[in-house]
Amino acid sequence: MVRSPSRVRHVSVEASVMFALVVRSLKPQSIPKSGIIGALQGKNYSTVSEATFEVKSCDLYKLEQGPNTSVSLSRDDALFYYRQMQTVRRMETVAGNLYKAKYIRGFCHLYSGQEACCVGMEAALTGDDAVITAYRAHGWTYVRGVSLVGVLAELTGKHVKVIHLTYIMIFMLQIPLGAGIAFALQYQGKPNVCVTLYGDGAANQGQLFEAFNLAKLWNVPAIFVCENNGYGMGTSVERASANTDYYTRGDFVPGMRVDGMDILAVKEATRFCKDYALKNGPILIEAATYRYHGHSMSDPGTRLKIDTEVRKEVEEAAEKAKSDPELSLENMYNDIYVNPPADYTVRGCDISIQHSST
């Protein structure tokens, strides 16, 4: 769990950015209530500071009422979310390239295509809410406050890495932990929730249902989120799940299916669920999304100033993550114990080989 950074707002950016946001985040049938689009299309860029958009309503399970379908957004927030999504996409493209160039070894699960999920949810959370993800974690790690260099250097295994894990590759059995974290938050009297993420594939593990039961039994503030991207490795949801309406699979836990490709819908659903979970206990979100397998979809139209900025930022971070000195083999013997004595050594292959360990 990583805290959110203090948000840097970017105010003085071209209004065309707003257009890109609208294009990317809203379904064609969504009708903006303000005059922004019209103004943009006429190339007379609007300078309104707030706008309201219609989003698709969620499918509901055991809920009388769902999130609002009318979502307001300030210009600053719009730019901030756009920048974050753009950064995650760019970061993943670069991570994919680093992987192909063998700077990143092992496994590398890209989040490309799912950006609206992490950015939208984070937008409705605070730094004190807890988030627990599976291994498709790069985007989440970034929006929770780890720098670009931090994420990329973690993947390349360089000195600048910040998380001090040897690799990011997290098992999918993290789900039940979410119920425990949520219980702790409630016990400590905090106004916070625990968001627990898993994929459509992991949704078929028995532990999930055990966690639902515990969470509902004790009515803890847990939001279970199934990021449904259609596939678990090579197996499609239809071939893996008897019921592919994941939002209904909590039985006694109410749920909703949100359009995971629409950042505003995701944000509003998360806001709704946080409120619900704090009052009533666990709730489930299925975010219908899609992954592009590290393939970058180029943006329609001209490249925006913000895109160029993001590109530069990511490339600098990637450079640092590439050029920083490699962790030595000796590093493999570190991080076994917290603050070991200065002369602490670890046995190597046989008793005669001792490695120092910090």
Added chain:
Amino acid sequence: MWLSCYLSSALRSCPCLIVTGETTRMTLVQAINNAIDIVLSKDPTAVLFGEDVAFGGVFRVSVNLRDRYGRDRVFNSPLSEQGIVAFGIGLACAGATSIAEIQFADYIFPAFDQIVNEGSKFRYRTGNLFNCGKLTIRAPIGAVGHGALYHSQSPEAFFAHIPGIKEVPTGDYELPLSSAEVLIEGDDVTLVGWGTQVHVLRDVVTMAQEKLNVSCELIDLRTILPWDLETVAKSVVKTGRLLIAHEAPYTYGICSRNSSTNTGQYHVSPGERLNREIMSV
């Protein structure tokens, strides 16, 4: 019930002789594919299932088998290890030869209860009325290149602790179980390994000969439980020294058992063990 752990780095060419009239040289993965192929062709009750096995599986072990035997005999399971093993136990006790794949041994733990408390005790518990002897669970063990925490573990010792399971690291149908193979004969020291360590030890044998003029005898243990005490002990009596190499952590591993058994019954000095510190990678 059989638990067959094969090495995850099996794509490295591993010599393995299959006697089918003429002999063919295959990698271990090809040999397992061939073994399953033969079982499916000869035994109409045999079925193969696991995560993504219909597409060939992540190690390509089941490649082409769905095309050859159809979707109802070679099929994908949901991502549910407990379900896979439990389903396999049920299937086997109803008379089918069931071959269950767990993608990596690291992922076998959700199924641990089913293996320990259901499968392995089924025959005993029912007074031999039922059994799941027709179930084979296959899982790759050991370090795969750059696999990190969750693709590098060697959990074979957990299963060696359970009565009712036979554990084989190679899974070759032509080989008798519980028989180790002396791969290289030597006089000065006995080296024992299984899985990828056999390759490592082969290099050690050459290096020891070239650099130290030491003659090593190399034994591939092949079956972890019950293991071939006789072959190992005979060798150790000849050489007077034993060195066991395994990838798993050193506490209470399979080789602590092996080295102490040798000491007790054959009065040779305790074997030296080469393995890793208790850490996650």
